[in-house]
Amino acid sequence: MHPSVEEVTHRIIERSAATRRAYLERVAAAHTEGPVRAGMACSNLAHGFAACHGSDRLAIRGLRKPAVAIVSAYNDLLSAHQPLHEYPEWIKDAVRSAGGVAQFAGGVPAMCDGITQGRSGMELSLFSREVIAMATGIALSHEMFDGALLLGVCDKIVPGLLIGALAFGHLPAILVPAGPMASGLPNKEKARVRQLFAEGRTTREALLEAESASYHSAGTCTFYGTANSNQLVVEVMGLHLPGASFVPPGTPLRRALTEEAGRRMVALAHKEYTPLAEVVSERSVVNGVVALLATGGSTNHTMHLVAIAAAAGIELTWDDFADLSSAVPLLANVYPNGKADINHFHAAGGVPFLVGTLLDAGLLHENVRTVAGVGLHRYRAEPVLLDGELTWREAPRQSLDPAVLRPVSAPFAADGGLRMLRGNLGRAVIKVSAVAPEHRVVRAPARVFTSQQAFSEAFQAGELDRDVAVVIRNQGPRANGMPELHGLTPALGALMDRGHRVALITDGRMSGASGKVPSAIQLTPEAAASGPLSRVEDGDEIVLDAAAGQLDILVDARELASRPIRDSAPDEASWTGTGRELFTALRRAVGPADQGAGVFGPMTPDHFAFQRGYRRLQWTREEVCGDQRTRAAGLVPGDAGRGAG
Structure with a gap:
């Protein structure tokens, strides 16, 4: 090995x-030896094969x-x-x-x-x-x-x-x-048409034609x-x-x-x-x-x-x-x-x-x-x-197309292209395998947004036609469920093609198709958990250095800590529509990105302590098990008379 x-x-x-x-x-x-249904009561088992017919019915009933x-x-x-x-x-x-x-x-x-x-x-x-x-x-x-x-x-x-x-x-x-x-329209051609549309240089009809030729x-x-x-x-x-x-x-x-x-x-x-x-x-x-x-x-x-x-x-x-x-x-x-x-x-x-x-x-x-x-x-x-x-x-021991697939002895790059970034903004992931080496280090002033729409409006207005570290915050699991921000790629790519130094910094996800834009994604702690990202202001200098694994804001630590939180994550009253209100309990319970952004995990005392600390809630055992406030938060079932929900 x-x-x-x-x-x-x-x-x-x-x-x-x-x-x-x-x-x-x-x-x-x-685990049981033999079919598990053999231990069932007759009524339970009968329900299990009631709709079956012929040999399947006999097989289930036969318990072998x-x-x-x-x-x-x-x-x-x-x-x-x-x-x-x-x-x-x-x-x-x-x-x-x-x-x-x-x-x-x-x-x-x-x-x-x-x-x-x-x-x-x-x-x-x-x-x-x-x-x-x-x-x-x-x-x-x-x-x-x-x-x-x-x-x-x-x-x-x-x-x-x-x-x-x-x-x-x-x-x-x-x-x-x-x-x-x-295979349909080549993916690179699809990306080219998307970027043209983002710049207003082609029509919606041409874009739809390209997309439908790709996904066909x-x-x-x-x-x-x-x-x-x-x-x-x-x-x-x-x-x-x-x-x-x-x-x-x-x-x-x-x-x-x-x-x-x-x-x-x-x-x-x-x-x-x-x-x-x-x-x-x-x-x-x-x-x-x-x-x-x-x-x-x-x-x-x-x-x-x-x-x-x-x-x-x-x-x-x-x-x-x-x-x-x-x-x-x-x-x-x-x-x-x-x-x-x-x-x-x-x-x-x-x-x-x-x-x-x-x-x-x-x-x-x-x-x-x-x-x-x-x-x-x-x-x-x-x-x-x-x-x-x-x-x-x-299978063949030689690649049938070395332009697509190579052996370990002749790789496209010496490493896997996935790196971790650390610094005074927290920890993030960056995928550099699709980022040209000359774009892997960016130092630029921040421009802060809280939505893809706000970014798009600024791009269309020409406000970003310069070196820029685009910050999209309140996109993490606790904030709004961590949607992918793949729609940013065409506009960011257009800015790069104009010769600007461009980076994306976000507590959201980018995509499985993360491309040529250097992107520090899944930043944790997220802004909604009072992470440093929540205190970034327009004009702050940010350094993203994929080679050194660095992600820093060039602001004095005491000044950054003293700043108020600039934007708040969507409250529960506004996080509604398209079924979002049905997922409020998961949004409350979710862990951070570097822990899998999940609700489930190893059920150990340390895990529970971490989750309590992450949510910044101090509950006693009695509160967790039965307090009315806790039930109202949706973390334990409510009373039967209220639907036990």
Whole structure:
């Protein structure tokens, strides 16, 4: 193993010892020999097969065959999830043929950040991950199942499914993808038209034509954003069948892989019992981070992987990301890091080639459990159909397109391009793999905004045509749910193209498609938690130095601390509409970005102490358990006469 990977893995294991042990003990206690439904009372069991017919009814009633839950994020609004509508029947037939029985246990919501981008619905996006996790928990809580197939693709959906399933970590689970749409308008051309529109140099009709030529059919969007990062990361973590991530929908191979996932689940739930808790381990989490870094993947995973790890009792930190990034070379050149899309990456050798070269360099842990069996070497193989039968063959040992995918011996860059920034403004993440070296150090006066709309108005008015450090605050989890600010990119890019020194500093997210603008994102502590960002004023000099890992405001510390908070986060009365009022309890309970921006986590005394301190509330035990003020805050159920809500 590479010494840096070994060292980071060791410290994660040491740091997580208590919480990981508690988690494994809990899931082990939930495991039963044989189908779990065998212990049910007759009335409970009868409800579970009342709607079944024929052999499925007999199989469930017979208490011998393993039962598989199907949990799906299908809807036909999202192009990436529309292909999932056929999967349940395929899976049921495959599971039946393998000696099991499958039932559709539940659906989970799936929202599209592309549709909600820049709109109020985007303020629900991050919280939808927790809703998906809870919905997955509800689906599996019937305790009728011996394993689960999790059908989902996009941004918060895969992390949510996985977090929910980890609460049932005694069950085996396989994530089942749908694959990317065919390549359309090149992503670089799409970005060019967007920038022209932001500058008022092309029409809305031309912009819509470009967008519809980019997003044109069923399947995942083809740029390397969070959705495709999800697929690559979980495959390298051993949670997909080998080579499954980027096989297109509507092909015989896609169907064969989906059916094989059903058959494989029967084996994992019976003869080769492999619980999810053992697949998601400290080493597989490190493998996921390495794969993300080696391909220049989505910055959203600096939160999602932290939250997933926490659900398995593992404490992953931003420092772990930073230290691994310094050791892991950049091997992929996929938009926004380059011109190619995810289909080009797949054709160049894709995940099997990536796994192979990283294993050979000692940058991945080989000795891990996966849904395909023990050992990550299984993921060096690619799936193929031979005479109509699914099989795996060894993938090419050479990249088929070195302009898109390279070996460790000839990388695009020496590091993974994801860095942590520290300074008197707090801690933030920056992705530099798509930022030209000459733009990685910026010193400029601040211009402060509290919304994307206010920034756009200033840009259109010509107020930003200079060197500028654009500050967008009150965009963090506690403020408004941490919407992505991807809509800022065209205007910021236009300012850069005019020769100005430009940076973005925000406590919000940017996007899985973070591009050429140097952006200090997910800044914590956020402005809504009285972080230093809340005291920045127009004209303050800010230094963003990605090379040195520095993010500082050039203001005397005592002066900065003495300033009043300049803007307040939206209060609850104004955080309404588009369903936002339904998520108020999650907004109150959410943790900071560097802790995964989640509501769930290791349930330890330290965790509870941290959460209390983060919310700056001093409650006694009696107040937490029953005080009227606490109930009114929505943190514990209300009285039954008031709806127990």
